[in-house]
Amino acid sequence: MKNQVLIGCSSFNNRFWKGIFYPDNLSSSRWFEFYCQYFNTYEFNGSFYKFPTVRIFENWYKKTPENFIFSVKAPKEITHLKKFNDCEDRIKEFYEVCETGLKEKLGCILFQFPPSYQFSAEKLDQIIRNLDLKFKNVIEFRHESWWNEEVWSAFRTHNITFCSVSHPQLPSTIFTDFPLIFIRLHGKPKMFYSSYSPEELLDIKNAIDLKSAFVYFNNTASEAGILNALALKHMLE
Template identity: 35%
Template sequence: MHLARVENERSGKSKALPIQDEKAQLHVGCSGWFYWHWRGAFYPADLPTRSWFRHYAGRFKTVELNAPFYSWPTVATVESWIRQAGRHRFVYTVKVCELITHIKRLAGTRTLVRDFGLIADLLGPHMGCFLFQLPPSFHYTPARLKRILGQLDHQRRNVIEFRHKSWWNYTVYNAFRKTGTIFCSCSGPRLPDELIKTADDIYIRFHGVKKWYRHNYTIGELDVWAKRIAESEAKTVWAYFNNDRDGYAIKNARALSRLIGHPD
């Protein structure tokens, strides 16, 4: 990926943010699409796995890719994402590799971040956001805030997800606003239950209220978020459901789409 990125830069190809359709500013989907326990619930029992993505893309126009977090994708992998999207006006958000966020914890990772950023150039109009998820043990300090922002490529659409409540503070919000960095709002156990807007885009991850990944959101709970989204006046909304247990993510993503006026 490093050599491919260097060659791409030498060729003079643009690193501008992909242009999104002005009429498609609401992006609601799931965190991942390949779950064996969705067979028979979301995917027809007799549908071969090679057709699962097509089934998903026929119902949602975006997905949050979690696989790149565990394994650094190759150029060939990214090209396969483009092929599977086909003619669909489909957008991927890409979770950044744990080598950057969990192992190195965004220390001395500027080159790695640039290398990973090649994914956006390859995906072009299929590219959504880069999601940097940091571990719960990563608490707020002024030095860490400066380190994070110093490692990012601000030509990209960067989303930072914190898992410790110390990051929910105005020093962080103001620093993010200055750099156009998107603060990830989280619906998750023991995390502040509020929508934070630090850029024209807002980004929300739904993990569960009392338990991670297995909460079935009620219409009332989703309506609270729908009202927050409307009041934010954000230009672009990214919302992904990570409560994959029992297929709740699918049901809840559809419900939120309807509540914010973007039926699937």
């Protein structure tokens, strides 16, 4: 992936998109197939709620076109319940399931920590020690204490990407000096619902143009996510 911007959404099974993106007469069983005609990446979030299996990912692999890329979110068992404590084997298993099932279609592995997870040097060290650095690891924090130079420097040293987020309670910095740019747009001011203006999308476009980036719209509780994704894709064409 050299100087390629991949744009997608964090869900696709969305009734609000019918008649706006999905044709009215298209069966919901074909929605993802239709999505793949417009986008070449998808952020797989189902793995956050239930630990995935190789078979599940093999099925996703088979139903996507050549050159399609998945980013996969780590299970909350790892990031929210255990918070990387005593789960080295589970993390290793997760990597193996992703790699075996998705093969060359595996893009980034996303680890998103909860708002209660605040910065400490010990936690930073624990994160780095538990990651398999041969993968494209992306870390998303939900507490502002992680926005500091100690974290950024350690991540750059170990080839880890600090996730850029658009979130009502967090800084909106788009980080361009990590192994790749990874942006999650959750909706502001109303999380999951709010749409981004053409001016906001243009700012994103200018920040990532001619660079390697993954951009995922997670404002999918309405029609906003798909319309924003299509608009940004058009801006970059």
